[in-house]
Amino acid sequence: MRRLADLLTVITPLGRVVALGSVLLWWVGAQLGWTELVLAGATGLVVFGLACLLTLGRAALRVRVELDRQRVVVGRQVNCTVDIAQTTxxxxxxxxxxxxxxxxxxxxxxxxxGRRAFPIPTRKRGVIAVGPATTVRGDPLGLLRRTVTWTDPVELFAHPVTVPLDSLAAGLLRDLEGRATTDLSMSDLAFHALREYAPGDDHRHIHWRSSAKLAAPGRFLVRQYQDTRRAHLAVVVDGSAGSYPDPEHFETAVSAGASIAARAITDEVETTVLAAGHVAHRAGLRPAMDALTRCDLGSEPLAELVSRTVRIMPDVTTAVVVTGPKPTFVELQSVMAAFASEVRTVVVRVDHENRTALTGDVLTLRELSDLPMLLSGGGLG
Structure with a gap:
């Protein structure tokens, strides 16, 4: 049954009309005794049969599709080579x-x-599917179309444009011991205080000298520490269509997020990117840029995206939220409040109609080229 279905897919809509119409003409002509209709039906069937003969046979080929680069910055072109060889x-x-x-x-x-080469321009950010390569055998009238697939599709990534930024290390506390939090722990690096020993405490944390001087006979004092955490940056790019007046604003937001993520990863800061539904968790530069390349405008509100960020990254230390000009100041304050109090939160608001400015933790970005100046002015430093 499946084989019959595959055979039927070879027949084009025009081919089905010709085949069924020819049979119908033949039958009507035979019933009415009209020789002309019988002749027309027979001619159609002969033509359909000849078309079937032209699609018979199978080519023995080797087909390879190669890209000189699979990842480029949008605006550059990639050379694609198609190598076709007959194997028999x-x-x-x-x-x-x-x-x-x-x-x-x-x-x-x-x-x-032989080998055929042609350029592939990348006019906009995104993933371009190259392939699969298929051979097509058919007839001049287009009654049948038989295809054979020879290669798998290859993805070509047109990464967003970025601008070079100064090191973010100073602002992200990239030290070996991490940064202290208000959470208390019995085992860490940042000493906090002494307290009385309780059943279950590790004997290694008993401070013997203080116990001898300050504690009552038979009682001991143990060290208590503050939890420390390594710097972990979250770059959140709002993908809600309601946050942007046009796609150009969104492209600037993606490029701003990509620039910050690229600089942080170069500084060896743990970085997680959430871009309009695509996540690259503690990723290197390539997966982070790939996630920013795949993202597109959608319907997920900024508040839901931030809530998901908090669930995915409970250990985040710094969050950069990039959005458009539509969210109100109250909405932005709600976004920043979604993170824990010890998390440094910065909002980059892309607005092509207003001047680049810094207002507290809300940064207004007019053009992508203003981002280095904006961050050096206090955004993350």
Whole structure:
């Protein structure tokens, strides 16, 4: 049954009309005794049969699709090479090779094989699917179309544009001991105080000298510590369509988030990126840029995205939230309040209509080129 379904997919809509119409004409002509209708039906069936003969056979090919680079900054082009070779002796019937590249399709003549190269421009940020490469065999009238897939699709990443930033290490407390919090612990690096020994405490934490001087006979004092945590940066790019007046604002927001994440990862700060639903948790530079490349405008509100950030990263120490000009000041305050009090939270608000400015922990960014100056002015330093 499945094989029959596969055979039926070879017939195009026009081919089905011709085949069924020819049979119908033949039957009507035979019933009414109209020779003309019988002749027309027979002619249609003959044409359909010849079309079937042209699609018979299977080509023995080796097809390879190669990109000189799989990741580039948007605006640059990538060279794609298609290598076609016949693996058996014999003559090939007319055959074409189709290679989808994004929304376009590159077409090659298989006869003669060889290597064909062409450039792929990256006009906008995003993931461009290259492939799969398929051969197409059919007839001149388009009654049948038989395709064979030879390669898997390859993803070409057009990463967002970024601007170079000064090191963020000073502002992110990138030290070996981490940063102290208000949480108390019985085992850490930051000493806090002494307290009386309680059943279950580790004997190694008993402070013998203080116990001898200050504690009552038979009682002991143990060390208590403050929890410390390594610097962990969260870069959150708002993907709600309601936060931006147009896609250009969103692209600037993505580029701003990418610039901050790239600088932090270069500084060897643990970085997690949440970009409009795509997450790169404690990732390196490539996965972080890939996540920022895949993201797009959607319907998830900024408040829900921030709530998800808090759930995913309970140990975050610094959060940078990048959004558009639409959220109100009250909404931004609510976003910052969603993080714990000890988490440094900065909001970068992309607004092409207003001047770049710094107001407390809310940074207004007019152009991407203003980001280095804005951050050096107190944003994360």
């Amino acid at each position: 002796a014999g003559r090939l019937l007319p055959l074409t090779l189709e290679l989808p590249v994004g929304e376009q399709v590159e077409v090659f003549d298989v006869l003669g094989g």
